[in-house]
Amino acid sequence: AQKVTQAQTEISVVEKEDVTLDCVYETRDTTYYLFWYKQPPSGELVFLIRRNSFDEQNEISGRYSWNFQKSTSSFNFTITASQVVDSAVYFCALSEADTGANSKLTFGKGITLSVRP
Amino acid sequence: GAGVSQSPSNKVTEKGKDVELRCDPISGHTALYWYRQSLGQGLEFLIYFQGNSAPDKSGLPSDRFSAERTGGSVSTLTIQRTQQEDSAVYLCASSLSGTGPYEQYFGPGTRLTVT
Numbered sequence: 001a002q003k004v005t006q007a008q009t010e011i012s013v014v015e016k017e018d019v020t021l022d023c024v025y026e027t028r029d030t031t032y033y034l035f036w037y038k039q040p041p042s043g044e045l046v047f048l049i050r051r052n053s054f055d056e057q058n059e060i061s062g063r064y065s066w067n068f069q070k071s072t073s074s075f076n077f078t079i080t081a082s083q084v085v086d087s088a089v090y091f092c093a094l095s096e097a098d099t100g101a102n103s104k105l106t107f108g109k110g111i112t113l114s115v116r117p
Numbered sequence: 118g119a120g121v122s123q124s125p126s127n128k129v130t131e132k133g134k135d136v137e138l139r140c141d142p143i144s145g146h147t148a149l150y151w152y153r154q155s156l157g158q159g160l161e162f163l164i165y166f167q168g169n170s171a172p173d174k175s176g177l178p179s180d181r182f183s184a185e186r187t188g189g190s191v192s193t194l195t196i197q198r199t200q201q202e203d204s205a206v207y208l209c210a211s212s213l214s215g216t217g218p219y220e221q222y223f224g225p226g227t228r229l230t231v232t
Contacts, residue, residue, distance in 0.1 A: 045223035095218040103218030107160040
């Protein structure tokens, strides 16, 4: 069965600090997809990134970067120079679906990030 | 363009009553999902619709829960004889479908409170 573990529950940093959110996953499939979503105080989940299991290249998008390591089954998310607007709950999720099948997401419990001015 | 919309945004109901929650997916998205978010259980998958195929109901917690999707677009989640443990935020998401799972776009959710 698939599982996503976000061991950190709450993180508090001061603005401009870098912060890394950890995500460890379990799956028996060789083909799978990993996601990160952000849930700001307004409540609506916002898609951040999708990564498939065959692409281990790290990705950078502005202040956000993701480190995917199959050897440790991890897909960590780093925010550089954090800002108050980054305060939110961040979810890591896994989908084992193949083409046309149910792509349901298995979510971790989420990490509450608070960025203080 | 318009995102996923859900109604009502909040619903308070008495234990034992039936409720209906509505989801309007993004136009052109053939896949539709319902999830539930609660403090104790986190985010849980409930049901999945894809085109005209039979839905995947494997996440529904009991037979009091059902859902339908009419005309491949709007979906309704129905909870019969509501219980206090049904209190949660019910989230709907939609996505394109094709090669590999596409990202899912979520609605704002319906907060259900059963008193």
